[in-house]
Amino acid sequence: MITRFRQIEMRLMGPLTMIPIVLCLVVLGTIAALPVVATILSELVADFVPAGLQRLTIVVLGTAGFVGILALNPIYSIWLERKVAAHVQDRLGPMRVGWHGLLQSFADGVKLLFKEDLVPRDADRVLFGAAPMLAVASAFAAFAIVPWGVREDGTVLAVANLNIGVLYFIAITSLGALAVLMAGWGSNNKYALYGGMRAAAQMVSYEIPTAILVLVVVAQVGSLSIPDIVAAQAGGILGVGDWLIFQLFPLNLIAFVLFFICGLAETNRTPFDIPEAESELVAGFHTEYSGMRFAFFFLAEYGNMLLVSMLAALLFLGGWVGPFGSNPLLFFVKGFGLVVVQMWLRWTLPRLRVDQLMGICWKYVIPISFFLLVVTTVIKGLL
Amino acid sequence: MESMASAAIFYGVAVLVLGSALYVVVGKNLVHSAFALVAAFFGVAVFYVYLGADFLAGAQVLIYVGGILTLLLFGVMLTNRIYNLNLRSGAIQVVPGALSAGLVFALLVWIIQSVDWGAMDAGDPGPTSESIGRLLVGDYLLPFEIASVLLLIALMGAAMLVRRRGSGSS
Numbered sequence: 001m002i003t004r005f006r007q008i009e010m011r012l013m014g015p016l017t018m019i020p021i022v023l024c025l026v027v028l029g030t031i032a033a034l035p036v037v038a039t040i041l042s043e044l045v046a047d048f049v050p051a052g053l054q055r056l057t058i059v060v061l062g063t064a065g066f067v068g069i070l071a072l073n074p075i076y077s078i079w080l081e082r083k084v085a086a087h088v089q090d091r092l093g094p095m096r097v098g099w100h101g102l103l104q105s106f107a108d109g110v111k112l113l114f115k116e117d118l119v120p121r122d123a124d125r126v127l128f129g130a131a132p133m134l135a136v137a138s139a140f141a142a143f144a145i146v147p148w149g150v151r152e153d154g155t156v157l158a159v160a161n162l163n164i165g166v167l168y169f170i171a172i173t174s175l176g177a178l179a180v181l182m183a184g185w186g187s188n189n190k191y192a193l194y195g196g197m198r199a200a201a202q203m204v205s206y207e208i209p210t211a212i213l214v215l216v217v218v219a220q221v222g223s224l225s226i227p228d229i230v231a232a233q234a235g236g237i238l239g240v241g242d243w244l245i246f247q248l249f250p251l252n253l254i255a256f257v258l259f260f261i262c263g264l265a266e267t268n269r270t271p272f273d274i275p276e277a278e279s280e281l282v283a284g285f286h287t288e289y290s291g292m293r294f295a296f297f298f299l300a301e302y303g304n305m306l307l308v309s310m311l312a313a314l315l316f317l318g319g320w321v322g323p324f325g326s327n328p329l330l331f332f333v334k335g336f337g338l339v340v341v342q343m344w345l346r347w348t349l350p351r352l353r354v355d356q357l358m359g360i361c362w363k364y365v366i367p368i369s370f371f372l373l374v375v376t377t378v379i380k381g382l383l
Numbered sequence: 384m385e386s387m388a389s390a391a392i393f394y395g396v397a398v399l400v401l402g403s404a405l406y407v408v409v410g411k412n413l414v415h416s417a418f419a420l421v422a423a424f425f426g427v428a429v430f431y432v433y434l435g436a437d438f439l440a441g442a443q444v445l446i447y448v449g450g451i452l453t454l455l456l457f458g459v460m461l462t463n464r465i466y467n468l469n470l471r472s473g474a475i476q477v478v479p480g481a482l483s484a485g486l487v488f489a490l491l492v493w494i495i496q497s498v499d500w501g502a503m504d505a506g507d508p509g510p511t512s513e514s515i516g517r518l519l520v521g522d523y524l525l526p527f528e529i530a531s532v533l534l535l536i537a538l539m540g541a542a543m544l545v546r547r548r549g550s551g552s553s
Contacts, residue, residue, distance in 0.1 A: 167442070175444075177453050200456065204454065207450075
């Protein structure tokens with residue numbers, strides 16, 4: 001009994017021992033975000049860039065920045081994930097390669113590069129090869145609409161400042177489900193196929209509440225454009241009071257928690273990692289993948305984690321607005337912070353069963369989201 | 384320069400859409416056909432972007448690629464013995480088929496030629512979501528509601544069809 005309590009205590013307290021390491025993550029994330037930071041600084045160099053080229057500068061630097069972040073993201077995210085896991089389980093995790101194992105992921109990455117690229121004999125070669133590319137492409141494409149700040153003169157810092165931003169996000173992320181199905185079917189392996197099927201069922205189911213919860217936000221703000229949604233959250237007590245999760249308390253708080261749960265489910269993270277449940281399905285849809293193709297799925301998974309976290313930060317946590325006014329770094333801190341929460345949850349919670357997973361979505365999350373949508377819309381209409 | 388690139392992308396996507404649509408029809412592998420349909424739907428979304436219909440393009444990807452196709456693939460993969468299935472896609476009744484296809488083609492060409500399309504001025508057409516929303520809950524409220532009732536009926540019908548016999552009380 002005592003050991004059981006000790007275990008629970010470890011699970012909850014483990015991440016707190018990680019605070020110095022989390023700080024390192026923020027620093028690392030910032031380094032990875034250097035090109036984007038450069039764009040932020042372009043507010044300072046705005047005088048040097050001719051007016052006609054400013055939009056182009058934002059697009060080019062933003063694209064380079066996000067591609068850089070996404071390519072480096074798995075490297076330090078996996079290191080952090082292993083550290084979080086280790087501290088939750090009262091271990092140290094990687095310690096040998098570099099300071100606190102900081103270079104471990106680079107070593108692993110090089111190993112993956114040199115691994116043999118296996119294709120099963122009976123696999124569907126076309127689909128088997130295309131699946132990792134589609135997974136990465138869908139994860140990367142969604143970042144086009146993620147804005148990371150706004151300049152003093154009102155220029156939005158985003159690769160594409162779409163009027164239908166959130167709709168684009170919901171649409172593009174649904175491509176990820178196709179990639180998983182493609183991988184599962186193309187592998188010609190029953191575990192991969194089961195994994196693919198489960199993933200498809202899960203993603204299609206959880207897309208519905210995600211879309212409704214986004215609508216909850218859209219209905220309150222009255223815009224599909226993400227910079228408008230963030231602008232509606234500026235001000236309030238300490239610069240925090242008007243963040244959407246504090247508006248119409250506690251309705252939006254519930255919406256945020258549900259959105260985060262749906263995000264976990266859509267990225268196939270524990271407790272929703274049924275498509276790749278090791279104890280049942282070997283590794284699910286990527287059972288047959290090795291080497292760089294395998295790495296591509298990881299690239300996509302960590303990219304999606306970051307995307308969902310950043311979207312949650314933008315829609316509910318005020319994006320780049322906060323106590324110190326408008327600051328793009330604040331947005332990155334929030335985004336990476338939510339990634340850490342995802343990891344924390346992964347190593348704290350057990351995996352759900354398939355029927356529980358579907359039950360949660362259809363019996364609880366969807367009805368509650370509909371309720372929230374109706375109530376917030378009515379309140380907004382009355383105010 | 385910009386119009387050249389724009390035209391190149393347009394024709395590239397057109398080739399992609401038509402090619403993948405053709406593969407959907409003549410392909411022997413059911414799953415490959417389904418994935419070819421993804422490319423076709425996606426290409427159509429690109430055309431919507433060209434027409435300045437941003438909301439429609441997003442909705443196209445969301446509904447057709449994210450919803451319908453995923454369900455379609457789900458269904459295809461649940462099919463028994465899918466791996467070594469030989470689809471018979473031969474030509475039956477060539478003459479009537481060619482005749483009706485030719486007629487439809489001629490009709491389409493005639494319509495396209497005879498309608499005055501009122502080409503838009505070049506430039507940014509601006510956001511469309513707000514006007515679509517106003518029209519849907521304004522002028523076109525009745526058709527919108529009828530469409531949703533129709534979907535509701537289809538939903539209930541589907542639930543009815545898959546219900547286990549004998550378990551219902553009434």
